[in-house]
Amino acid sequence: MNSRLLLAGFIIPMALIIAAVPSNTTKQYKLTANELLQEAVSYEPYIHPDNVADMLVQQDPSLQLIDVRTPDEFDKFSLPGAINIPLSELLADQYVDILDQDVKMNVFYSNGSLNSNEAWMITRQLGYSNNYVLQGGLNYWAETIINPVPPSSTSPDEEIAKYNFRKGASMALGGSVEGNTAKSAIPAKPVITSKKKKKRVAGGC
Amino acid sequence: MTTKEQKSKAYMNPYLAGVLLGIILLMAYFVSGRGLGASGAIKSAIVTTVDAVAPAHAEKASYFSDYKEAHPKPMKAWLVFEMLGVLVGGFLSGALSGRLKLKVEHSPKITSKRRLIFALIGGVLFGFGSQLGRGCTSGSALSGMAVLSLGGFISMAAIFGTGYALAYFVRKNWI
């Protein structure tokens, strides 16, 4: 008899507390702020446009370009094969499989690199790997790939080789910005192979 | 005080036992991310036995082969180890309070034989039901309730509801 009251005196207040506080629905970040700082300092998320262009020309299947701009901007212009995940939608459930995997190399891009950096930070903090940022964003892409500056005739050979590559890539990828409104023939829909994720524990009686 | 109770130490206070059991269940969730269970361990043992005795048959029976596929080493399962622990823990507690005794416990109104027949029938039903219901009292009802699983509450209500509904008809066995 007494033990029931004792138990009630203990459990019921606990239950009242738990009923009164909001439940903890925050998504647990896999990395602490400190770890993230370490990452940001030591880890280079940037991919140079030359490398991206090279992968595009080679039609490297492991490349997945992700446009974090708004859908409007994406419709006006996007890189070949890119899919659109606006920054504001980054945490939507439907994109988890694309962002959290270890098969493809995701490269975020935006106009500059501010938004794509933010996207990288967030996915990194969630513990997702294999996400990168297009260095300098589309602005730098335009400078380097779409309208490369011809090197002077006195430039070293590698500069000229680089320029030739960029010219070639630019042509292969559909030339100037204006001419590029037609999107690539085999767009979007990446084949997603989810990596082995932390799974709910399997069980049962 | 009856003679039996004088011989063996009294049982634990039920509320204290409940809190302890709750803490153990909480530990199971915290460490292993799963609740307690029992019938799954027997299933592991059956799958292993069927597989050893008649491997071709084990392949054919899809319930067993599915399980085997999901658990390549059925005897190396969490529940098997847990149930081995239950045997040890039960024995320890029984030994400490002087309750170790080989006997058939039954109401004075019935014979041992009748008790054993009913135990067997009850076991068959419980075994069957635990598979159909995806877990027994510990695996589905107790562990399920702790994580607020709707299925756990349904199992609990169905088990105890049926128990009460049928209690009158077999009262002679118990009282």
Add this chain to the structure above:
Amino acid sequence: MGPLVANEIITTDTNLVFAFLIGIGFGFVLEGAGFSSSRKLAGVFYGYDTVVLKVFFTAAITAMIGLLFLSLFGWIDLSLIYINPTFLYSAIAGGVIMGAGFILGGFCPGTSFCGASIGKIDAMVFIVGLILGIFIFGEGYPLWEDFYKAKFLGIPKISEFMGIKDGLMALIIVLVAFGMFWIGEWAEKKFPREEY
């Protein structure tokens, strides 16, 4: 932090060691509370001994409140723990069959192991029955496979089903549990039995 195994803080082998230790605790408490005695267990259905009700629900509410607090402090990620999937028809039918098994056999699987460990022959026979029952289910599986998989509801929580917060649901369950304890103790006084 938790569950330790899902967050790879301990290995799966260590997890099995913990399973054994947790099992020892489980068996010790069950036996200590008297769950090794079928007549004590069956008492809950006749009101002369409601120890099952008390232990069972006290354990459930303790673990439930504990889990919610651990989650509140961020010590356990509830999305990683195993929750039984709910298949409505088979859950009800399975529960009904188990209920019948309980009142006829006097044990449930966990308690029968507990009883067997201290030498109860009826518990050992019950385990033989369990083995037969599970074997029959596996052998005849094609016959009831459709029913077994019918009406899948996912893994809903009762709080989602009722449309309220987990914490509030827990409070309601705690209050209901104490209501039942009170009834149980009243029943023990009303239907007393000297010895069983």
